[in-house]
Amino acid sequence: MLLILLSNLIVTSFLVGLIWFVQVVHYPIFQKVGKQEFHHFHTFHTLQTGKIVILPMLLELGLSILLVWEGHGIDYMLSTDNISENMAMRMGNFYSYSxxxxxxxxSLWILTAWIFVPLHGKLGNEKTGYDKEKMKKLVRRNWFRTILWSFRLLFLIYMMIETTNNIYM
Incomplete structure (x- = not known):
């Protein structure tokens, strides 16, 4: 359980660092690229970013599912009366938290698929992609993803603290 939670924490930490870099540094650079170079710049950005984020995002999703699976095991263990009432009280929230x-x-996957992939598709259009309003929209909307990922990281830290306190108390 702790290994899966720690793995979640590590992968999410990487993704949060990356999304903050993209939000504060990389996306704002879009507006600094000239119209002539923008299509090539955006194509390069999309391909290279995809290579960096796909594995960690898949890991994050898989580890999140494993966390629920582990939480289910704890929930089952709690329901079979194989542990003390005190331990049951302390571990009972893990399943809900997972x-x-x-x-x-x-939610992050849905935001990415339904908002950001189509928006990058529009920006990637060779004829109409260079659009400063779309670039501004990308930065504004990405704040939701940045904040949501940051909240997920804080939530996982809280889960780790709660779990380790419950195990070692």
Whole structure:
């Protein structure tokens, strides 16, 4: 359980660092690129960013599912009276917390697929992609993803603190 939670924390930490870099540095650079170079710049950005984020995002999703699976095992263990009432009280929230963590991951995937992939598709259009309003929209909307990922990281830290306190108390 702790290994899966720690792995979640590590992968999410990487993704949060990356999204903050993209939000504060990289996306604002889009407006600094000239119209002539923008299509090539954006194509390069999309391909290279995809290579960097796909594996960690898949890991984050898989680890989030494993966390729920582990939480289910704890929930089952609690229901079979194989542990003390005190331990049951302290571990009872883990299953609920793991669902919240998974829900945050799924929300990030939905935001990415439904908002950011289409917006990058429009920006990647060779004829109409250079659009400063679309670039500004990308930065504004990406704040939601940045904040949501940051919240997920804080939530996982909280889960780690709660879990380790419950195990070692």
């Amino acid at each position: 669902f919240i963590a998974l829900s945050l991951t799924i």
